Amino acid sequence: MKNLSLAAKLNFLIILFILPGSVAVVRAQPGGGGVAGGAANVTGTMKLPTKKPPRTTTPKPRPGTQPKPDNSAQVEDALTLADDERQAGRTEAAERGYLLASKLAPNDPRPYLGLGHLYYNQKKYPDAEKYYAQAATLTRGDSEPYARLAFTYSEMKRLPEALAAARRAVTAQPDNYYGYLALGYVLSLQQNYAEAESTYRKAVSLSPQPLLVLHSELVRILSEQRRYAAALTEAKTEVDIDPKSSSAHFDYAIMLQKLGRLVPSSEQYLEVIKLRPKDSAPHSNVGLIYYMTENFSAAREHWSAAISLGTTYDPDRIGLMILDGRLADARRELEAYTQKAPDDEDGWLMLGDVYRALGDDARARVTDARAAQIAPEYVGLRRPNLRALSTSSHGAETPKGSSIPVQLERAYMARNYPAAATDVINRFAPGDRTVHCIVDLNQARTGTLVRFIWKTVQVADSQNEVIKTVDYTTKAGESEVHGNLTLPRDWPRGTYRTDVYVNNALVKSVNWSVE
Secondary structure (H helix, E strand, C coil), rough: CCCCCCCHHHHHHHHHHEEEEEEEEEEEECCCCCCCCCCCCEEEEECCCCCCCCCCCCCCCCCCCCCCCCHHHHHHHHHHHHHHHHCCCCCHHHEEEEEEEEEEECHHHHHHHHHHHHHHCCCHHHHHHHHHHHHHHHHEEECCCHHHHHHHHCCCCHHHHHHHHHHHHHHCCCHHHHHHHHHHHHHHCCHHHHHHHHHHHHHHHHHCCHHHHHHHHHHHHHHCCCHHHHHHHHHHHHHCCCCCCCHHHHHHHHHHHHHHHHHHHHHHHHHHHHHCCCCHHHHHHHHHHHHHHCCCHHHHHHHHHHHHHCCCHHHHHHHHHHHHCHHHHHHHHHHHHHHHCCCCHHHHHHHHHHHCCCCCCHHHHHHHHHHCCCCCCHHCCCCHHHHHHHHHHCCCCCCCCEEECCCEEEEECCCCCCCCCCHHHCCCCCCEEEEEEEEEEEECCCHHHHHHHEEEEEEECCCCCCEEEEEEEEECCCEEEEEECCCCCCCCCEEEEEEEEEEECEEEEEEEECC
């Protein structure tokens, strides 16, 4: 399923775009489509404690000297203007406002914090670091400048410095949750999940009001440890805090799904779709649930919707292949996907479904075991019967008591075997001494006869001449058959053909050439 792979980045954005004493709403779009990779679109709201400057008493002027003018009103006006300009995205005007405030009050940390926020938002992290550090030197008993430094160092991949800054934030203000939030985030990046969890829970206890981001972060790190029951509790708290948050419902849906509670999970995904109709991720995951429960028409509807919304989650596209009965293609795609995304249990489970449909129960048991390491409760649920689906997808149903006929899914030429995508060609060089023909069958059935007849079409003085005939009978679990032909010298230039027979019936002629 599309899970929490983007949650850290999205929550980080929520934290960093919200300023003390103000409320900001942040909407983050997932990369591509995501929950692979990605997560649901996020709307986060967080209000931090208002930071008030310390009160100062204007000293009496010495006899014979002029008192310094009180420019505090101008400082406040400059800061207010700069904050408004920054919130509106007018960076140059905001920068002028903060620089003016820093000249009027060079010992006030707030202009430097504002400049740090401004540069951080532009991803100018060295400049953000400079101004956050300057603000830190001017504050006493305030966690924010050090916390902001911790986030900035995290973006710069300087985690030891980020950790030191986060710990200074906690030391500077041990009764403020914000330093603990920064510290928990850095610890989670270092995969120190135990300490990150305790730190986040400390932040929860200190927060003046329930904050979605803290419980979302707890969901993320508990899920990373595959502690789905504990993560479910935090996800439910997210929904209680903000019933209109699509990210909260999405987190809750994922944890329910991980624990095998498919009906309430699907209800949460449908709620996300209502809240964020242009997000592909809930369609991807609810499609998986409908597929598992053999509601194939609903699965097709949601996977198609995910694709129309720009999903980059491969199982959406592969799922439609399965529903179309293209099992050999689906097997090949799933084998590649599970190597790319080994932590997605649905990839392994879908591959097991396809293996079983193709008669390869031994491989299916292996893929099920891989999935069970990730989400054992989910893996224990009933899986769909793709053999019945394959029967209906090929037209009229097979009479009762008979089996699905073995059919050709695909036959193609390749430079090497096993064949990478770049190896699949039909134009060879004379020096490619060995050429390969690969055949994908719709199922693995012991005793299937596959015949390769290699022929010339137009080669020098040879036309329509048989070069060699190779027969192969499949063994248990084999739905892919590989034939090859090797010449001890360079191939003559010209055109060739490989005729493929399955159980003595010609099913495909593959044309290729040597140039």
